Amino acid sequence: MVKVSVVIPVYNVEDFLGECLDSISNQTLKDIEIICVNDGSKDKSLEILNEYAARDERFTVIDQENGGHAVATNRGMKLATGKYIFFMDSDDILELTALEDTYNLAEEKQVDFVIFQAINYYMDTGKLVEAENYSMNALADFVGDSVFKWSDIKDYIFKITVTPWSKLYNREFIMKNNIIYPEGLVFDDNVFFFETLFAAERITFLRKHLFKRRWYSSSSTTSGAKHFTNYIQICDLIWQTFFRYGVFDEFKEELLFKKFRTNFYWYRLIKTEFKQLFLDMLREDYQRIASDEKFKEYIVSNLTDPQKLIFEGVLKFKNYKDFNVLYKQYRLLLDQENLIKTYEKEKQLNEELLSSSSWKATSGLRSLRHSLK
Template sequence: MEKKISVVIPVYNVEKYLAECLDSVIGQSFRDIEIICVNDGSKDGSRDILAAYAKKDSRIVIFDKTNGGLSSARNTGLDAATGKYVLFLDSDDLLHASDALSVLYQKAEDNSLEQLFFDAEVIFENDDVKEKNSNYIDYYKRKNNYEDITAGRELFSMLQSNWDFKPNACMQFFLRSFLTDNELTFCENILHEDEVFTLECVALSKRAAYINMPCLIRRIRDNSIMTTAQKAGSIYGYYYGIRKLIDFAEQHLSIMEEPFAGFYLQRIGVMMELAGRLYYKENETEKKQVAAGIKDRSKFEFAADMLAWEKIVSLKERLQYYITEKKSQQEKLKAAQNKIQNLSEQLKKEKETTAKIRKELSDELNIEKRKLEHIKKSTSYKVGRAVTWAPRKMKRVFKDNKEINKRKVYLIGTPEFGNLGDHMISETELEMLRTIYPMNDIREITMNEYWNVKEHLKEIISENDLLVFHGGGNVGNLWPKSEYIRRDAFSVWYKQKKIVMPQSICFTDDEDGEKELEESRKAYKVPNLLLCCRDEASYRFAQKTFPCDSLYVPDTVMFHKPLLGNREKSIREGAILCLRNDKEKALTEQEKTDIINIVSRKYSKVEELDTVGEKMTRETRKEGLRRFFDRLCAAEIVVTDRLHGMIFCALEGIPCIAMDNSYQKVLGAYKWLETLDYIHYITNVKELSKWIDYSWKENYVYPYKKYREKFEPLLQKLQKQ
C-alpha cells in the first residue's frame, strides 16, 4: 500500500549520529510514512543500528549495497520509494521538530505542489568546528519570505535574485511522481551533485513554493563531505556538473527566457569560479595530476576550460586586492580628516566654553563690585564704619561667607541634538527651577559642555550647591550618553544634593543590559540622591533596584503652560502622523502602512511630522519648538507612538490617538493623562478605526494648573534641597 511520505536516508559510517537521526523521524507526529535506509557499504556499526531500529519500527526498510557514494544511495532509495512525497535526509542530520513532516505534507497537499522549499538550522559538533565553519551559522536561513505559489523557474529567480537559493536537496520536499516522470536523479560518482539536481528540479517543476520555517537541522562536523578538503574531487564535481547543466539547458531551456536563463547561468558561473579557485591554488604538478583524472572528455579540453576559469579568478582577486587597498587608503585618509576635524571642533568648543565661563564670572564680579561701590558711597555706611571701627578690628580675622556660600543650581545634561521632547523637557525644567530660585542662580550645562568644563566645575561647585540632572527616558542602556554623565557626576560630587528629574528606566534583557544595570546600581549608591520616575513601572523598578530615594511624578513637560494656547477647530485641517523610526519603535512597516490607510479614509490631508529633526542648541530650541507647535496645532487630530507627541497634544488641546513604543513608556505617561477626554490610548492598530471616526469637540483646554499640583512633591524636594 502506498505511503504518503517516503523518507530516504543514505547511510555510510555514521554510527555516532544515526540513532539521533532515526529518532527524529520515527518520533514524527505524522505516522503514514516509510523510512528507506540505504546502507552504502558501511564498515562501522551503522548496519547493526539500522537492524535494531527496524525490529522496533516496521516502517523502516533497509537496503544494503556496495559503496557507491551519496548520489548512488539516494537513487537506490528513490527507486524503492512508494510514498506520494519524498524527503531526502542525510544520516548525520535530523528533522527539526516532531511536526515537521505534518507541516510539509499539509502545505504540499493544500497547494498541489511538486516542490516545496524550507529552511534549516545548524548545529556544530564542537566549538573548533564552529570557528572553522562560521560561514554556515546563518547560511541555511533565507533572508526574505516568498509567499506565492509559482512555477519552479519563477520561484528560483526570486530566490537567486536575493542569493536565497540554497542548492541542497535535503531542504526540499518533492512530489515523487514529479521526479520519476521527469527522470530526475542524482549524478553519481561526483561531488556537489546537489548543484545539478536542484537546478534541474526548479527548471521543470510547474508548482513550487517556499515555507518560511526550519524543518531540518544540519549538523556541521569534522570528516564530513562538507568540511573535508577534497580538491580534485571538488574540481571534477563542479566540472562535470557544469557540463551536465549546459547539456540540460540545451535540451530544456531557452537563452531568451528572462530572468530565469540569466540566474541559471549565474549559478553555473558560481560553480565555474569555485572550480577555478580550487585549480588556481594548485601547483603545476598537481594541476597535471588533476587533468589526468579526466576520463570521458578530452584532457586538453578540460585543461583549457580550467585555464580560462583560473584566469577569471586571478583577475577577480587582483581587482579585489586593488579595491580593498583603495578602500583601506580612503578609510585611513577619512579617519585622519575626521580626527583633524574633531580636534578642531573640540578646540573651538573649549575656547567658546572658556570664554563663556569667564564672561559669567566677570559679570558676577562686576555686579558685586557695583553693589559694594554703591554701599560705600552711602552716608549710613560712612557712619557705620566710624561707629563699628573697634568691633570690626576685632573681627577682621573672620570672613563673611554669606555671598560665598550662596547656593547655585546646576542643570546638567540638557540636549544638543534634534529631539524636541528633550528640548521641551529642558525648557520646562528651567521654568520649574525659576519658580523656586532666582534666574541668575541657575546654571545650565549641556551634555557636550559637561565633559569640556568638568575640571572647571570641580573648582566652583561647592557643597552647598544643588545638582539637577536632565530628565526624559535615558536611565538605562538604550541612550547611554546621559547615563554616563550621571555616573561620572555622582562620583565627582559625592556629597552634594542631587536630583534626577522625571525619568523612564529601561535596561535591555541581555548581557549588555545586565552589565550596564550593575554599573548604574553602583553609581547610584551615593548620599543625597533623589531619582524621580515618570511612570509606575520605572518607579517600582527604582525602589527595588537602586539604593537611593525615589519619587513618582509626571513627565516634566506636563508642568508647562501651553505654548500657543487652544485654537479653534475651524482653522485646523487634516491629520498628523507622528511615528517613531528609531530603536524604540514597536510598529512594523505593515502596521504603519495600515495606519496611513485607515487615517486617509477619514482625512484627505495626512501629514507626517516627527518630534526628532535637525540638531538644535539651547539658543535655537525655543524657535524650533515654536515652528513645531505651529505645524502641530494646524491639525484636527494626531496619531502617535511618541510619548511627547501625546503630551504636546495634551498641552495644546489637540485630539490624539496614542500607541506604545517598544518598552511601554507611552502607556506610563498616559496614566497621568487618561482623564483628558481628547487623549485616547489604543493597544493595537485594529482599534484605530473606532477612534478615527470619533466625534471630537471643537475646543479642548489643558488644565495646567491642575497638573502643576501633581508636581508639588518634587517642588517641595527642590525647596528643601
Template sequence: MVKISIIVPVYNTGHYLEQCLDSIINQTLEDIEIICVNDGSTDNSLSILEEYANNDDRIKIINQENKGQGFARNNGLKNANGEYILFVDSDDWIELNTCEVLYKKANVLDTDMLFFCAARYIEDEDKYDYTFKDYNYSSLGGKFWNRIFTYKDVPNIFKVAVSACLKLYNTDFLKKSDVHFPNNFFEDNFFFYSLFLKAEKLSIVENQFYNRRIRDDSTTQSGGRAFMDSIIAANQIIDVFKDNGLFEQYKNQLLRKKFNSNISRFFGIDDSLKEEYWGRA
C-alpha cells in the same frame, strides 16, 4: 500508499545515526516509510539500522556495495511508495513535526516541490548557525513564503539552496520528470536544477525543520579528492540549462557561478591536489 517516504543514505555514520533515526521514527506524522540505504558501510552503521528495524516495521533496509550517495538515493527512490519524498542525510536530523507540517502544506498548495529552512550545527564549536542565507532563503526577501511560484519569478535563481534535503517532493512530479542523481559528488546541483526548471508549483515555508551537521571529515568539508567532482558538477549545471533551452538567457550567471565555485573549491582542496584541480578546471 504512505504519506511520505523518507530516504536515508547511510555510509559510516554510526556515531550520528541514532540521533538521525530518532528524529525520524518519532515524527508526529506516523504514516511514513523510512528507507535506509546502507552504502557499503564498514563501521557499526548496519547493526544500528538492523536494531531500529527490528523495533519499527516502517524501516526498510537496502544494502548495496559502496557506490556513493547519489546511487544510494536513486536506489531509495526506486523503492519509495509515498505520496511525497523527503531526503535526510544520516549525520543530520529533523524536527519532530517536520513531516506533519510539510505534508499538510504540500496538500493545501498542491506543490511539486516545497522548500523549507535549515540550521547549521557546527560540530567543532557545538553551536547552531541560523544566519546562513542559502538555508533560510533570506536572500529572496521572504516574498515567496507560502505562495506558489516558478523559477521565472526568482530574480537570482542561484540564491536558492540546492540541497536535496531541504525540499519535500511530490512523487508524481518526480516520476514525470524522470530525474535521477548523477554518480558523482556534489550531486545535489544537477538534481535540483533539473527539477527546479521543470516545476510549475514551488513554495517555501519559513519553518526551520532541518539540522545540517557541519563536520570537518565530511565530503564537502574535507578538501580531499572528492573536491575534483565540483568541476563536473559545475559543468552538469550548465548542461541542464542547455537541455532546457535556457543557456543563453542565464549564460553570464552560469559562467560566474562556475568560476566562483571552482575558485572556492581550489582554495579549499588539499595542497597536493591543487595543480591537478586547476588543470581540470
C-alpha cells in the same frame, strides 16, 4: 499509499546515525516509510540500521557495496511508494514536526515541491547559527505564501540552497520527469536541484527552520579530498540542464560567475596532493570555453579583472605551484574589490542619510548641540 517516503543513504556515520534516525522515526507524521540504503559502510552503521528496523516495521534496510551517494539515493527512490519523498542526510537532524508541516502544506497548495529553511549546527560549540544560504530569507520575503515557478523568481534561483533535505518533493512529479541524481560524482544535488526547479510548475515556501545541518571537522565538505575535482564536471552538467530547458543565454552571466567562484573555492580547499590534477582538469574545461566564440566574446567584455586574470592563468600555467603564485594575486584582487564595494555601499548609505528629510529636519538641533559644547 503512505504519505511520505524518507530515503536515507548511509555511509560510515555510526557516531551520528542514531540521532538522525530518532528524528525520523519520532516524526509527528506517523504514516511514513523509512528506506535506508547502507552504502558499504565499514563501521557499525549497518548494525544500527538493523536495530532500528527490528523494532519499527516502517524501516526497510538495503545493504549494497559502496557506490556513492547518488547510487544509494537513486536505489532508495526506486523502492519508494509514498505520495511525497524526502531525502535525509544520515548525519543530520530533522525537526519532529517537519514532515507533518511540509506534507500538510504540499496538500493544501497542491505543489510539486515545498522549500523550507535549515540552520547550521556546529558540533565544536554546540551552537545553532542561522545563515542566509539555508534560511533564504530574501526569497521568503519575495514569495510569501504564494505558489510560484522558476520564471517568477528569476532573481533568486541562485540564492536557493540546492540541498535536497530542504525540500519535500511530490514523488509522481520526480518520476514523471525522470529526475535522478547523476551517479559517480559528489555535489550531485546541484544537478538534481536545477532539474527539479525547471521542471516544476508549482512550488511553495515554508518559512520554518525544520532541519539542523551538522558541521564537524571530518565532514566530506571539509576533507579536501580528491572528489573536490568533481565540481568541474558538475558545472558542466548544470550548464547542460540550462541548455536543455532553453534558458542558458538568460543566465549565462550568473553561470560563468558561479563556475569561476565555486571552482576556485574548491581549489583553495583541496589537498596539495590533488591541486595538479584539479588544475589540469580545469584547464581542459577552460580550453573548451575559450574555443567557443560566443563565450570568448563574453569573457573579453564582461569578466572582471580578477576573473580574466585567473581564466588566462589556468590556460597559461601548467604547474600548480606556478599557478598558485597567480592565485594569491587573484585573492588579493578579490579582497580589494570587496573593500571597494563595501566603501561604495557605505558612501551610498551616507549620501542617502544626508539627503533624507529626517536628517535635514534635525540640522538645527545638531547646530545647537555643537554650539553648546
